[in-house]
Amino acid sequence: MLISRDDRLSFEKSSPGRRGVILPREKFSRAEPPAALRRQSPPLFPEMSELDIVRHFLNLSRKNFSVDTHFYPLGSCTMKYNPKINEWVARQEKFAGLHPLQPDGTVQGMMELLWDLEESLKSITGMDRFTLQPAAGAHGELTGIMLVRAYHESRGDAKRTKVLVPDSSHGTNPATASLVGYRVVEVKSDARGRIDLESFKSVLDDHVACLMLTNPNTLGVFDENILEIAKLVHSHGGLLYYDGANLNPLLGIARPGDMGFDVVHVNLHKTFSTPHGGGGPGSGPVGVKRHLIPFLPYPLVEKKGDRYGWAEKSKTSIGRVKAFYGNIGVILRAWAYLKVLGKEGLLRVSEGAILNANYLRLKLRDVFPVAVEGPCLHEFVLTLKHAAARGVHAGDVGKRLLDFGFHAPTVHFPLVVSEALMIEPTETESRETLDLFVEAMKRIASEIETEPEKVRNAPYTLPVRRPNDVLAARKPLLTYRDLLREKTVAAETAA
Amino acid sequence: MPYIPHTDRERKAILKEIGVSSLEDLIGSIPASLREPKTAVSPALSELEVQKRIQFLGLKNLAVSDVLSFLGAGSYDHYIPxxxxxxxxxxxxxxxxxxxxxxxxxxxxxxxxxxxxxxxxxxxxxxxxxxxxxxxxxxxxxxxxxxxxxxxxxxxxxxxxxxxxxxxxxxxxxxxxxxxxxxxxxxxxxxxxxxxxxxxxxxxxxxxxxxxxxxxxxxxxxxxxxxxxxxxxxxxxxxxxxxxxxxxxxxxxxxxxxxxxxxxxxxxxxxxxxxxxxxxxxxxxxxxxxxxxxxxxxxxxxxxxxxxxxxxxxxxxxxxxxxxxxxxxxxxxxxxxxxxMTFLGKQGILEVAELNFDRASYLRERISKLGGFEVDLTAPIFNEFRVKSRKPFPQIEKRLMEGGIFPGVALEPFYPELKDEFLVCATETKTREELDRFVEALSRC
Amino acid sequence: MNFPENLRYTKTHEWIKADGSKARVGVTEYAQKEISDVVFVELAKKGHPVSQGKAASVIESVKAAFDIYAPVSGTVTDANQALESNPGLVNQDPYGAGWLFELEISSPGDLDSLMTARQYSEFVQSGPQH
Structure with a gap:
């Protein structure tokens, strides 16, 4: 038994008086806080010894699939290897130990690094200036769409009320546009997930503030009409926003800036190898073309001769989007990664991502139908439409894969493909790993034919099986206290 | 290639399996005018060189552990077990x-x-x-x-x-x-x-x-x-x-x-x-x-x-x-x-809060006895308090920084009426000697 | 599938039972099956005016959220509080205990644009495009 059988919460392992940390004892002052302001009832925190806490968390860590333990082919998430040098760099006290309000003169090394990373991102994406402030991709989108609005407003162009978003886009795109106050108009995709030009032209007019686009799209297909699309949007006075979620296959190959995009965000936690952290922290730097620089959020790093400082607040800036300047710990890791890659490495990364995706696509296309025939870039989508007749859904295949030691692909996305399995192997996986994955998929395909209920009820080898999410949503139990209350109610009902 | 397992031989084998002769055959959908962009990124470094580079850049920084820092204002230096x-x-x-x-x-x-x-x-x-x-x-x-x-x-x-x-x-x-x-x-x-x-x-x-x-x-x-x-x-x-x-x-x-x-x-x-x-x-x-x-x-x-x-x-x-x-x-x-929060536990979380209050209160009492500075001893505080300097604060800050002390965050940039006032933060990380050293340095200003 | 004769229906799968200027609204059996397990209902707000075809309430399943549109214009007079603790009523009894809200109808003519049980039944059977 590799994982402990002890599934209790920390709160349930608590014993009064136990200590997990040793603090200074001596008091220097006789001051007492005013009684009227003091907390009335203490928080219900667990009391445990250091060893018991360490064991608690380490056992929990073993209940996770992770890139460091399992192949993790989640589409559009770019679960590549997170090099250990990144962690080493981020831990350096000379960086982790900097206070955000220190005088510029005492953080010159930090600012030089921020400048250096910005230069690299500019060059990779073909943009003119970056802010490293946004804390995540969605936060970058929010910043970017605010820039779009500020740009139009500065020109006195008040008629732009809508943002165009393809139906194959990530959910953050429409949510962002709507948060900034725009009406979201969906653009239809064709069978290859590309923008349907006719449908696009029918909604394109002088009220369009911006088109948000992911290219390559969520089907892994590069929209070859991009130059025409950009020209059309611009000719109507609109701007183009690039969602950088799928930038991994374009490094050193093509740049959003050259495609005509005015604003881009990149996800350092995808393309630039910083760990996903179980859901964050990420980092979503935003790059712009020259005409949008005056609107960038402050503060911005500036280089004057050999010295670095914070640029003076621009009057037209959209303002601050985060308390301090960016998720620095994440930025440090991405910087280290780019230093190790260098120019040639960039191209190799994208080439590796494209080769692995196409290799897997060809090996799997005889197992399950692919949604789109022909070469893909970094990812591709399989459809389980035919298996639905046997009562097996894409999600079930994902669950069954867990039993074979592989994390599930992204399931039921993009919405434009029914029963979608979206697979992104990334460049850091070896051919042997991909072959093992193909074997597992073949086994599952034959199980669907011979014993579909086995797939429907998977997984069998993990700590839990199919948690009841309907129950969880109908009766939310979000804290230990909720569980205690629930227990009391149950006991009372029984009595 | 860094972090990519494929050798040249394997790469060729994969291309062959896919049935193409080069990467170009897979990215034909990308318009030619976009290809071969002018990406100018510095040449690749070894991991060892990256370590050297970051250490070199680090020398241009002063971390809070290099100095005696009383900076807070939304970002706090606490003991991390x-x-x-x-x-x-x-x-x-x-x-x-x-x-x-x-x-x-x-x-x-x-x-x-x-x-x-x-x-x-x-x-x-x-x-x-x-x-x-x-x-x-x-x-x-x-x-x-x-x-x-x-x-x-x-x-x-x-x-x-x-x-x-x-x-x-x-x-x-x-x-x-x-x-x-x-x-x-x-x-x-x-x-x-x-x-x-x-x-x-x-x-x-x-x-x-x-x-x-x-x-x-x-x-x-x-x-x-x-x-x-x-x-x-x-x-x-x-x-x-x-x-x-x-x-x-x-x-x-x-x-x-x-x-x-x-x-x-x-x-x-x-x-x-x-x-x-x-x-x-x-x-x-x-x-x-x-x-x-x-x-x-x-x-x-x-x-x-x-x-x-x-x-x-x-x-x-x-x-x-x-x-x-x-x-x-x-x-x-x-x-x-x-x-x-789990390591601190029920007692530890209260103790660490009390230590913050204690260190800040002690420091405030000591500063109140200095001639050049004013504090309000009656204000209820946690680990931060306002200090008003009789001399221009930038001058004080400069002097103290020369002695390896970050005295706190100037308040005037945020509130123009709080001229020469600064926000001092003392957490549980500070020893009595460190607090005394700060007071002594202030007294010499 | 059961579509009671005494109700009128919308293309967005709501039913309405009118009694003079008062009416009760819910979703059809077809709708509750499509939605699957209802986990939460964002109740219509009492006293709020609603217009025909505009969202008045939201039904959530685990994986989706569905706007519920007012079949006719009017003012919300009541919402089914029982759904707060037991949203599954929408699945169990869509025409009875699982009703959603009540209205004071402002323009009775709106009712004429709605489908009868037979028309709705044909509409549902006519294809998956709905």
Missing amino acids: PAVQEVAARQEFSTAYTPYQPEASQGTLQVIFEYQSLMAELMGLSASNASHYDGATSLAEAVIVALKHTDRKKILIARSLHPHYREVIGTYLNGSPCHIETFGFARGGDFDREDFEKKLTPEVAGVVFQTPNFLGIVEDLSGIADRVHANGSLMILSGHPLSYALYRPPGEWGADIAAGEGQPLGMPVSFGGPYLGYFVTTQALLRKIPGRIAGATEDADGKRAFCLTLQAREQHIRRERAASNICSNQALCALTACAY
């Missing part, structure tokens, strides 16, 4: 994705559940999300919740709320039909009750207070929740989370939402990030919480299990109808905070 760092560095946590597959993520999910439990306890409230980007953005989302919940258009904010947070809220609301009004603080730094009363008009959706506030004052919020609720508005509180082990937490003041900065719970100052925004509410607002939430349930075999829940609120389902666009949480920071 090594066990917290060890646990949070586990790669099974850090290299996992969002726990959408609950069977493969019970570790992350239980951690989030425990984090939510601890955070709700600390804040004295009922429901927490799995964390937000940082204090400022969390507060901005809280303001949006208040606006939507009440269907009103005005937000009332204490001027003693962190100035950066006020700016971020402004950025988030810019362009919307909603506007912000600010109420001031009295000479002592506590909020101006009269000004607050005057501005609490029927169109106010929510009121935002910070306690301890930006000037270090622990606010007396007696009767405020009743006033706010009688007005049909929501009460939103922000503040240093450790202070709530010692002082009344948001729940005990009757707040509806607690939203603020969780960095003091085990995260290094790290030049401003990654931090963690806490977002905790009453039971009544449970379904208005933005962002990710984990819940307990049963699995198919009747065993306790955890999964993400209430997802129909979120952007990946509601798209343009979602109340927030947030996708991620700061899961690794939530793990850190969860581990920090």
Whole structure:
């Protein structure tokens, strides 16, 4: 038994008086806080010894699939290897130990690094200036769409009320546009997930503030009409926003800036190898073309001769989007990664991502139908439409894969493909790993034919099986206290 | 090639298997005019060279551990037990994705559940999300919740709320039909009750207070929740989370939402990030919480299990109808905070809060006896307080920095009327010798 | 599938039962099956005016959120509080205990644009495009 059988919460392992940390004892002052302001009832925190806490968390860590333990082919998430040098760099006290309000003169090394990373991102994406402030991709989108609005407003162009978003886009795109106050108009995709030009032209007019686009799209297909699309949007006075979620296959190959995009965000936690952290922290730097620089959020790093400082607040800036300047710990890791890659490495990364995706696509296309025939870039989508007749859904295949030691692909996305399995192997996986994955998929395909209920009820080898999410949503139990209350109610009902 | 397993031979073999002769055959959909961009990135370094490079850059920085730092103002240097760092560095946590597959993520999910439990306890409230980007953005989302919940258009904010947070809220609301009004603080730094009363008009959706506030004052919020609720508005509180082990937490003041900065719970100052925004509410607002939430349930075999829940609120389902666009949480920071609160435990969390109060009180008493500086000894504080210098502060700061001391954050840039005043922070990390050394250095100014 | 004769229906799968100027609204059996397990209902707000075809309430399943549109214009007079603690009523008894809200109808003519049980039944059977 590799994982402990002890599934209790920390709160349930608590014993009064136990200590997990040793603090200074001596008091220097006789001051007492005013009684009227003091907390009335203490928080219900667990009391445990250091060893018991360490064991608690380490056992929990073993209940996770992770890139460091399992192949993790989640589409559009770019679960590549997170090099250990990144962690080493981020831990350096000379960086982790900097206070955000220190005088510029005492953080010159930090600012030089921020400048250096910005230069690299500019060059990779073909943009003119970056802010490293946004804390995540969605936060970058929010910043970017605010820039779009500020740009139009500065020109006195008040008629732009809508943002165009393809139906194959990530959910953050429409949510962002709507948060900034725009009406979201969906653009239809064709069978290859590309923008349907006719449908696009029918909604394109002088009220369009911006088109948000992911290219390559969520089907892994590069929209070859991009130059025409950009020209059309611009000719109507609109701007183009690039969602950088799928930038991994374009490094050193093509740049959003050259495609005509005015604003881009990149996800350092995808393309630039910083760990996903179980859901964050990420980092979503935003790059712009020259005409949008005056609107960038402050503060911005500036280089004057050999010295670095914070640029003076621009009057037209959209303002601050985060308390301090960016998720620095994440930025440090991405910087280290780019230093190790260098120019040639960039191209190799994208080439590796494209080769692995196409290799897997060809090996799997005889197992399950692919949604789109022909070469893909970094990812591709399989459809389980035919298996639905046997009562097996894409999600079930994902669950069954867990039993074979592989994390599930992204399931039921993009919405434009029914029963979608979206697979992104990334460049850091070896051919042997991909072959093992193909074997597992073949086994599952034959199980669907011979014993579909086995797939429907998977997984069998993990700590839990199919948690009841309907129950969880109908009766939310979000804290230990909720569980205690629930227990009391149950006991009372029984009595 | 770095981190890519394919040798040249293998690469050729894969190309052959795919049935193409080169990469070019796979990327034909990319227009030729876009190909071979002028990407100018510096040449590749070895990992050893990267280490040297970062060490060289590091020499141009002064870390808070290189000096004696009394900087706070929203980013705090606290003792981080090594066990917290060890646990949070586990790669099974850090290299996992969002726990959408609950069977493969019970570790992350239980951690989030425990984090939510601890955070709700600390804040004295009922429901927490799995964390937000940082204090400022969390507060901005809280303001949006208040606006939507009440269907009103005005937000009332204490001027003693962190100035950066006020700016971020402004950025988030810019362009919307909603506007912000600010109420001031009295000479002592506590909020101006009269000004607050005057501005609490029927169109106010929510009121935002910070306690301890930006000037270090622990606010007396007696009767405020009743006033706010009688007005049909929501009460939103922000503040240093450790202070709530010692002082009344948001729940005990009757707040509806607690939203603020969780960095003091085990995260290094790290030049401003990654931090963690806490977002905790009453039971009544449970379904208005933005962002990710984990819940307990049963699995198919009747065993306790955890999964993400209430997802129909979120952007990946509601798209343009979602109340927030947030996708991620700061899961690794939530793990850190969860581990920090667990290691400290019930007694430790109170003791560390008392130590902060003790160090700051001691320092304030000692500074009060210096001729060149003024402090208010009667103001209730946690770990920060205002000092007024008789000499120009920039001059004092320069002198002290030459001696390896960061004396605190100048207040004039944030509040022009607080000329030559600065905010001094002393946490549990300071020894008596260090505090004495600072006082002595001040006395020589 | 059961579509009671005494109700009128919308293309967005709501039913309405009118009694003079008062009416009760819910979703059809077809709709509750499509939605699957209802986990939460965002109740219509009492006293709020609603217009025909505009969202008045939201039904959530685990994986989706569905707007519920007012079949006719009017003012919300009541919402089914029982759904707060037991949203599954929408699945169990869509025409009875699982009703959603009540209205004071402002323009009775709106009712004429709605489908009868037979028309709705044909509409549902006519294809998956709905």
